Amino acid sequence: MAKQVGIIKLKGTIGDLNFYKTKNAGPLARKAGGGFSKDQKKKPVRTMENASEFGRCSKTKKAFKMALAPFLCVRKDGDLHGRMVQLFTRIKDQDRINSRGMRGVGPGVETPRGRQLLKDFEFTPSCNVMETLAASGNFDFTTRSLNISNFDMRNVQFPTGATHLALTLGLLHFDFNSLENQLKSSAPLYLDKSYSANSIEMQVNLPDVAGTAIAVLGLKFYQEVQGTYYLFRSANSVGVENLGVEY
Structure with a gap:
């Protein structure tokens, strides 16, 4: 997406560029073409599946972090949240029981690989x-x-x-x-x-x-x-x- 500059502001499609005006950003330009391709039409379903699993991983992360609060709340660590979500997402990926969109951390941690991921996690990399x-x-x-x-x-x-x-x-x-x-x-x-x-x-x-x-x-x-x-x-x-x- 690019911002239009100059005296004449264009509107419509010229070649492979689409010119249009927005309320807040003013005149803009972007590559022409819209809608979904056949592959893109599949993305909303996959997005919903990912969002559902991500929500469960985030809920697990929150409960787990609160459970260990006496150990983890002493020092603020801005990276811990993201690293823990990533951990539980990887453990969730080990779930071989549920189909995509329904996978969870519970079945994932029951696998040897899931438990190994949990065991190898470093809570405080700066202080081993x-x-x-x-x-x-x-x-x-x-x-x-x-x-x-x-x-x-x-x-x-x-x-x-x-x-x-x-x-x-x-x-x-x-x-x-x-x-x-x-x-x-x-x-x-x-x-x-x-x-x-x-x-x-x-x-x-x-x-x-x-x-x-x-x-x-x-x-x-x-x-x-x-x-x-x-x-x-x-x-x-x-x-x-x-x-x-x-x-």
Whole structure:
């Protein structure tokens, strides 16, 4: 679409250009030709199918994000919304039960590929928790416990001014069909730079609802001043690690 300039304003079709006038934009020009081709006539149906599936993915994203709000609401991340919608759209694409337009995240996450997509998702790419801790972590869904090994506090890169880090273990059970969910979290474990052990053990209770289990580990950095902890909110100071998914 192009805007007409000059003294004479054209109207109608000349060659392969169509000249017309709009109320707000004034005289414009565009390539001639209108209506739908045979292929284009199919697009409204496909558009409705895509819109229906997108709506369900957005609804799932909203419920999932709210379920993990205690971990995700600490720092605003403008990219998280789009990345989560993209995640659930890709999981929805794994649905082999329903026809196009009716596919959902629930059947998609029941597939091995769907669960792998969920497991590989990074909530906070700017702060990978295990990389920040420079350690290895293993969550056991049977005992609902986390073991962090090969840990050395001297290898942790503290933000300037930070004196403590805090770890919180969470276990979310989320039903991707009904969107019912429940999150159980451990009490925050505060560690200062003098922590000398080479491992960390944490445990969390098991939620009582059915659904896919997602284990997460939250990391936050603080500055302690006379017994008061002040939270750091920069991108590299708040992290959420996806520890595993069990269906």
